[in-house]
Amino acid sequence: MSNHITVENLTHTYDTRCALDHVNFSVSRGEVFGFLGPNGSGKTTLFKILSTLITPTSGVINIFGHDIYTERKLIRKLLGVVFQQPALDGKLTVIENLRHQGHLYGLRGRQLNDRINELLKQFNLNDRTKDLVEELSGGLQRRVEIAKALLHSPQVLLLDEPSSGLDIGVRRQLSEYLSVLAENEGICILLTTHLMDEADECKRVAILDDGRLVALGSPDELKSQIGGDVVSVETKNNESLYNAIEEKFHVSTTITEDYIHIESTRANDLVKDIMVAFPDDILSVRLSKPTLEDVFIKLTGSKFV
Ligand code: ADP
Numbered sequence: 001m002s003n004h005i006t007v008e009n010l011t012h013t014y015d016t017r018c019a020l021d022h023v024n025f026s027v028s029r030g031e032v033f034g035f036l037g038p039n040g041s042g043k044t045t046l047f048k049i050l051s052t053l054i055t056p057t058s059g060v061i062n063i064f065g066h067d068i069y070t071e072r073k074l075i076r077k078l079l080g081v082v083f084q085q086p087a088l089d090g091k092l093t094v095i096e097n098l099r100h101q102g103h104l105y106g107l108r109g110r111q112l113n114d115r116i117n118e119l120l121k122q123f124n125l126n127d128r129t130k131d132l133v134e135e136l137s138g139g140l141q142r143r144v145e146i147a148k149a150l151l152h153s154p155q156v157l158l159l160d161e162p163s164s165g166l167d168i169g170v171r172r173q174l175s176e177y178l179s180v181l182a183e184n185e186g187i188c189i190l191l192t193t194h195l196m197d198e199a200d201e202c203k204r205v206a207i208l209d210d211g212r213l214v215a216l217g218s219p220d221e222l223k224s225q226i227g228g229d230v231v232s233v234e235t236k237n238n239e240s241l242y243n244a245i246e247e248k249f250h251v252s253t254t255i256t257e258d259y260i261h262i263e264s265t266r267a268n269d270l271v272k273d274i275m276v277a278f279p280d281d282i283l284s285v286r287l288s289k290p291t292l293e294d295v296f297i298k299l300t301g302s303k304f305v
Contacts, residue, residue, distance in 0.1 A: 004028045005050075005156065005188055010059035012045050019045040021211040023059070027204075029155075032175075032182045032189045036199040036292060037208030038304050043192035046208075047160045050190065051081045064155050080154035082145055084161050090134030094125060094144050097133055098151065105152040112151075119147040122184070123177060139170035143177065150181075157181075159191040163198045175201035194304075196292045207296055214299045219292060226290035226298060228265035233274060234258060234283040241281050248277060256303035259286075261294065 005027040012020040020042045027033045035043050048054045049061070052072050061068035063075050088097050095116065102112040120126050123143040133141060142162060149157060162178075163171040175198060182189045182203075191202070199205045200219045207215040207222070215222055235241045242255045245262065249270065254261045264270050271285050288294075296304045 004064070005190070006060065006062045008060040010046075010049070010061060011057050012042075012049060012054075013057045019211050020049075020056070023206075023208075023211075023213045025206050025213065025216060027188045027190060029186045029188060030182050031204060032178050032191070032202045034199045034202035034205045035190070035192045035208055036194070036196075036205050036296075037192075038194060038296075040210070041208040042211040043194075043208060044160065047158060047192050051079060051158050052076055077152075078155045080149035080152070080157045082149045082157070082159040082162060084164060086141060086145060088133045088141060088145055088148065091132065093130050093132055094120075094136070095129040097144060098148055101148045102151050107151065115151055115153070119150055122181065123147050137170075138166050139174065142166065142174060146177070146181075150185075153185075155187055157187055157189045159189070161193060162191055163193065163195055168197060171195065171198055172201070179203075199292050205292065207292070207299065209296070209300045209302075215295060222292060222295045223290045226263045226294055228263055229267035230288050230290050230294050231262045231264060231267050231270050231274070232259040232286040232288065233262070234285075235260065235278070235281045236283065237281065241278060244278065245274065249273065254297050254301055256297060258303070261297055263290070263294070263298065 007023060007025050010020055010023040011018070035046060037043050049056045052068065052075060055069065064078055066074050068075060092100065098116045099112065102116065107115065120129060123146065125143060125147065128136065128140060133144060136144065163174060166174065178189055179201065193199050202219065204216065204218050205222060206213050238255055238260055242253055242260050245251065245260060246253050251262050251264055262270065267287055271287050275282060275285060293304050
């Protein structure tokens with residue numbers, strides 16, 4: 001039996017609209033694997049397919065040795081799913097929510113208590129067990145939600161935009177919990193996101209654009225595709241200056257609505273040279289280390305929105 005998730009040539013079409021176009025990837029135990037893409041790139045469709053809510057149009061999906069078309073029920077038992085919409089009862093306490101969910105899975109007595117205690121410890125919720133869920137912060141609620149999805153000890157945890165609505169500090173903390181969880185429990189964690197910082201914390205990231213998987217690798221591997229640092233130039237007329245900069249400095253540039261982006265191994269000097277060459281046209285110049293957004297811009301030629 002294979003010990004991971006394999007997806008080959010996954011395609012999904014709604015009527016005539018192709019939402020996923022021959023997508024390929026595999027995920028190993030212990031990995032946090034992120035799908036990063038802008039609105040409409042196909043993340044929700046992929047999440048729904050993996051969580052067995054919809055059947056794909058075509059392609060192979062094998063989860064821990066089971067086929068998604070013929071072994072749906074078996075696969076469902078292997079999955080823990082966290083939807084974007086909260087699924088906790090705010091009027092119940094943390095422990096009541098967890099007990100209730102445990103009963104739904106047929107867990108009782110000692111077995112259920114031990115699993116709940118293990119998860120409360122793992123998510124640092126021990127001192128919140130008697131708090132009403134509606135009185136918890138957004139970040140704590142998310143942790144309870146994830147603990148709930150893990151009660152039946154799934155092999156795969158699927159999360160749809162787990163950080164949405166949380167601020168950056170809480171997002172980072174949540175990412176840490178997920179990384180430790182993947183390693184400690186040896187499970188596969190797959191999440192969708194449109195947030196660069198959340199994708200940055202994943203072990204590997206698949207970048208989706210318009211239903212196509214345009215890049216796959218660790219965040220560092222993906223960023224190393226950018227040849228050096230990135231200079232972002234804001235001008236009065238991006239279209240005309242774009243050509244002028246390419247011609248004068250022999251660099252490769254990408255244009256988005258707001259900026260001209262230039263990757264260069266001599267980015268520092270380039271900032272100065274551009275200011276000197278086009279003093280009247282420049283509104284601002286920014287120098288930065290490459291981000292996953294720069295990778296997206298380089299690969300697709302469009303802004304990440
Ligand atoms: P994301 O989650 O990245 O925003 P989606 O998977 O929701 O992307 O959407 C991918 C594409 O499929 C979009 O073009 C979207 O309009 C289309 N789409 C999504 N759901 C449906 C549906 N139920 N019927 C028709 N088209 C859909």
